Amino acid sequence: MSMMDKIKSMLKGHESQADKGIEKTGDMVDDKTQGKYKGQVDTGQEKMRDQFGGGQGQDRPPQP
Template identity: 45%
Template sequence: MGKLGDMANKAKEMAKGHPDQADKGVEGAERLVDERTGNKYDAQTDKAADAARRSYGRGEPTQR
């Protein structure tokens, strides 16, 4: 696997070990994108955030 894949795997493992911190990062990124796009892509950012959470074991749907 290439360097990018190795980094992604390391990030996923770190998120699994620190899910609360990972949740804060995902929420912050989602909020930032929504703010900068005027919520134009809100459904897509919700879906992406949920997928990110599932990748490290937090499959809970977005609470809004």
């Protein structure tokens, strides 16, 4: 079992908490870099949400 499989199994059922962590981390990086890499950070956040099951659901509207 790979490390990604282990992480996914641990996060299963806790997608909203994972999404909050991804959002907080992205905000922290944006703050530290003064928004210089905002586009790249946003792309990374979306890929993490896709990977770990967060993403756009009923409680998360699409981002512009």
